[in-house]
Amino acid sequence: MIEYRDVSKLYSEENIALIEVNIKIKSGEFVSIVGQSGMGKSSLLKLLTLEERPTEGRVIFNGVDLNEITKKEIPIHRRRIGVIFQDFKLLPQRTAFENVSFALEVAGEKPSKIKKSVSQILDIVGLSDKFKAYPVQLSGGEQQRVAIARALVNHPEVLIADEPTGNLDVINGREIIDLLLKINELGTTIILATHDKETVNRINKRVIVMDEGRVIRDQAKGKYMI
Numbered sequence: 001m002i003e004y005r006d007v008s009k010l011y012s013e014e015n016i017a018l019i020e021v022n023i024k025i026k027s028g029e030f031v032s033i034v035g036q037s038g039m040g041k042s043s044l045l046k047l048l049t050l051e052e053r054p055t056e057g058r059v060i061f062n063g064v065d066l067n068e069i070t071k072k073e074i075p076i077h078r079r080r081i082g083v084i085f086q087d088f089k090l091l092p093q094r095t096a097f098e099n100v101s102f103a104l105e106v107a108g109e110k111p112s113k114i115k116k117s118v119s120q121i122l123d124i125v126g127l128s129d130k131f132k133a134y135p136v137q138l139s140g141g142e143q144q145r146v147a148i149a150r151a152l153v154n155h156p157e158v159l160i161a162d163e164p165t166g167n168l169d170v171i172n173g174r175e176i177i178d179l180l181l182k183i184n185e186l187g188t189t190i191i192l193a194t195h196d197k198e199t200v201n202r203i204n205k206r207v208i209v210m211d212e213g214r215v216i217r218d219q220a221k222g223k224y225m226i
Contacts, residue, residue, distance in 0.1 A: 001025060001026055001027040001061070001062060001157070001158075001189060002023075002024070002025040002048065002059075002060065002061055002158070002189075003023070003024045003025075003058075003059070003060040004021045004022060004023040004024075004044070004047070004057065004058075004059055004060075005022060005057050005058045005059075005060065006020055006021075006022060006056065006057040006058075007020070007021040007022075007047065007054045007056070007057035007058070007059060008020055008021070008054065008055050008056040008057055008213075009040075009043050009047065009052065009054055009055050009213075010055045016213055017040050017043035017213055018040045018043055018044060018047075018054075018213045018214075019212075019213040019214050020057070020214070021040075021044065021057070021213075021214070021215055022215070023044075023208060023215060023218070025189065025191065026189075027157070027189055028184070028187055028188075028189055029189055029190070029205075029206060030180075030181065030184045030189075030190045030192070030203065030205040030206065031189075031190070031191050031192065031205070031206045031207075031208060032192045032193075032194060032199075032200045032203060032205065032206065032207045032208070032222075032224075033045075033191065033192065033193045033194075033208045033210060034193075034194060034195060034200055034207060034208070034209050034210070034224050035195065035209060035210035035211055036195055036211075037195065039210045039211055039212060039213065040210045040212070040213040040214075041162075041193040041210055042162065042193065043213075044193075044210070045083075045160050045162060045191065045193060047059050047066070048061065048066075048081065048158075048160070048191075049078060049081055049083060049160070050066060050069060050074050050077060050078070053066075053067065054067070061077070061080075062080075062157070079107065079154045079156065080156055080157050080158065081156050081157070081158045081159075081160060082150075082151030082152055082154065082156035082158070082159040082160065082188075083151055083159075083160045083162065084144065084147045084148050084151050084159070084160070084161050084162070084164050085147070085162050085163070085164070086162065086163040086164065086165075086166035086167055087167060088135070088140075088143045088144055088146070088147045088167075089147065090135045090143055090146055090147060090150075091135075092134065092135050092136065093134075094134070095131065095132050095133060095134055096122065096127060096130050096131050096132070096133050096134075096135075096138070096142075096146045096149075097118055097122065097131040097132065099135070099146055099150055100118045100121060100122065100146065100149045100150045100153050101114050101115075101118045101153075102150070103150055103153055103154055104117060104118070104153055104154070107154070117153055118131075118149075118153060119131070121149045121152050121153050122149055124149070124152070124183075125145040125146075125148050125149045125152075125179060126145060126179075127142060127145050127146065127149065130142060130146075139172070140167055140168050140169070140172055141168055141171075141172030141175055141176060144164060144165075144167075144168065144172070144176050145176070145179065148164075148176070148179060148180075148183075152183065152188075156188065157188070157189060158188070158189045158190075158191060159180070159183060159188050159189070159190050159191070160191045160193070161180060161190065161191070161192045161193065161194075162193045163193060163194055163195075163196075164176055164177075164180070164192070164194075165177065165194070165196060165199060166194075166196075173196075173199065174199075174202075177199055177202070177203065180192065181203070196224075197224040200222075200223070200224040201223050201224055204221055205221060206218075206219065206220055206221065206222065207219050207221075207222030207223065207224065209222075209224075
């Protein structure tokens with residue numbers, strides 16, 4: 001499904017983010033990409049969402065070389081990939097329902113489909129009773145659930161979670177990871193980027209370790225070891 005082939009990313013001669021990375025991720029996998037800050041995790045993900053292009057090598061998504069995707073085609077590609085972040089990135093003047101529906105509105109979906117889809121996805125993330133709440137009225141864990149719902153509403157094939165528990169306490173962090181595992185069980189490929197050792201060890205699935213832009217370890221059922 002996803003393949004990085006001899007991928008390197010250089011922002012400058014002094015700033016080398018990735019060096020000859022080779023990774024294959026199958027459809028339906030749950031993969032944790034770990035390493036300290038600045039080791040290449042975010043750059044790896046940005047290549048997949050086409051926020052960046054590789055300096056060398058190729059990134060393949062469902063058989064398509066992303067180097068060949070034009071600027072006009074990028075929005076279509078990005079609908080196949082949901083992304084959640086550490087800081088939620090919710091629109092403060094919109095309710096939970098409106099934050100999730102926004103992605104469908106931009107895509108030009110009919111109001112009837114938007115209402116049905118958003119209601120279903122809020123139910124999946126456990127927020128069916130919070131659809132009228134604004135972000136300021138929600139806890140950190142609830143805000144992240146809204147962000148997950150927003151990322152899922154287009155039914156992406158892949159969900160990228162970039163440090164999704166970074167701003168949460170331990171209990172809320174565990175609930176978000178449990179939700180990601182549930183989403184994975186429903187068939188969505190999950191790529192989790194984190195430096196949270198406890199989280200990775202509890203998941204007990206595939207772990208890819210990054211260090212100074214290189215993949216130094218790739219284990220089918222691994223622990224966080226650097």
